[in-house]
Amino acid sequence: MVKKDKDASTQERILLAAKKVFVGKGMAGARMQDIADEAGINKALLHYYFKNKEQLFEKIFQEAATLLFPKLNIIFDSDLPLFEKIEKFAEEYITVMMLNPFLPLFVLNEITRDPNNFVKKIWTGDKPHPQKLMQQIDKEVKKGTIKKISAVQLLMNLTAMIIFPFVARPMYQLTIGINEKEFRAIMEERKTLVPKFIIDSIRK
Amino acid sequence: MVKKDKDASTQERILLAAKKVFVGKGMAGARMQDIADEAGINKALLHYYFKNKEQLFEKIFQEAATLLFPKLNIIFDSDLPLFEKIEKFAEEYITVMMLNPFLPLFVLNEITRDPNNFVKKIWTGDKPHPQKLMQQIDKEVKKGTIKKISAVQLLMNLTAMIIFPFVARPMYQLTIGINEKEFRAIMEERKTLVPKFIIDSIRK
DNA sequence: TTTTGTTTTAACCAAATGGTTAAACTACAT
DNA sequence: ATGTAGTTTAACCATTTGGTTAAAACAAAA
Structure with missing residues (x-):
């Protein structure tokens, strides 16, 4: 099995980016492309890690709520x-x-x-x-x-x-x-x- | 010149509907179709009264802010x-x-x-x-x-x-x-x- | 009855957007 | 060297959405 850990584990960077974009623009206003850009990757890879916007949003939101x-x-x-x-x-x-x-x-x-x-x-x-x-x-x-x-x-x-x-x-x-x-x-x-x-x- | 004042002046109903939808879903989440439905009219008529979403939103928002x-x-x-x-x-x-x-x-x-x-x-x-x-x-x-x-x-x-x-x-x-x-x-x-x-x- | 502004119907368009796909490339682990 | 996960490129698709258009219906004032 192969594991790359480039920088801060792409997944982590995506979550960071998603948090920033979702929190800033809300679920409706956030664009998948924004998140990809913010994470420094492309849309294809974003979907490689997260099936869809909703799933990603829920992860972020849950994280936020559990923190608060x-x-x-x-x-x-x-x-x-x-x-x-x-x-x-x-x-x-x-x-x-x-x-x-x-x-x-x-x-x-x-x-x-x-x-x-x-x-x-x-x-x-x-x-x-x-x-x-x-x-x-x-x-x-x-x-x-x-x-x-x-x-x-x-x-x-x-x-x-x-x-x-x-x-x-x-x-x-x-x-x-x-x-x-x-x-x-x-x-x-x-x-x-x-x-x-x-x-x-x-x-x- | 002809002026109909059906019910509460369609324009008023649109503004009411727009307020409800915008306030409930935010600018990004609101759909013009939602507003038309809420006002009991169709999209064509909605655009007959208001050029575009942004203009309508600003009117609502200004109203809200001036009220507050x-x-x-x-x-x-x-x-x-x-x-x-x-x-x-x-x-x-x-x-x-x-x-x-x-x-x-x-x-x-x-x-x-x-x-x-x-x-x-x-x-x-x-x-x-x-x-x-x-x-x-x-x-x-x-x-x-x-x-x-x-x-x-x-x-x-x-x-x-x-x-x-x-x-x-x-x-x-x-x-x-x-x-x-x-x-x-x-x-x-x-x-x-x-x-x-x-x-x-x-x-x- | 004609005129004029209002409203519906319904089709249509273009752009944005979420999501997919396939091919190729990279780098590491075995 | 080879396989595998990660990644890019780039084209593509379907749907949603804001917005337009044209024709016809409607209603009331003139």
């Missing part, structure tokens, strides 16, 4: 006290997304386009389940440790403040005129700022 | 005290978006796909300018009226908590299992909850 979602549950289900859980969530999640700043919009898009397909093909059993965290919030409210707030609302506030900046980055860059470097710095600061902001708001 | 953005500046530039400004912003903005819940994702997408084209063709002079609000924040911080926080960060928190739920609705529906009606109720509550949440956090 599964770490959530580890934090959601951990036994940390509420405030620490919030801190850890922000810290870890922003770290992950700073490595893949375009993934959130990409994934949100595809979920929106076809939620059922998403559930079937991507969340095969292990979707995020914030229920434990939500119960924890309810419990703290009942104990009177924190101000009264519904768990859903608090969860929305938390996730919104963490994820949205990545989704709206170009808008922020256009309106308040921040560059790439400044954006990174801001997001770095948010790792601790967001938890503090939340805790300051709900602490009694 | 321009009211911002009125609030941004008003002379209200900070807390009231925050309250008004949340109230009015959530109201607008509840009437067009899919617009935010649509607009964010197109800004991301091609920021320059967006600036050229959509923001011809009157883009959102939160600068005055940001100065106001800085001033309050200096006066010591509110806790120390950078204006950008506070602005991000505010916009994120207001806009993100609309962008991520399908995700929330899948993970915490809320239906359409519940979502509306939650967003209704957020009109006052978000300002309260913020003010509780930054008030000294």
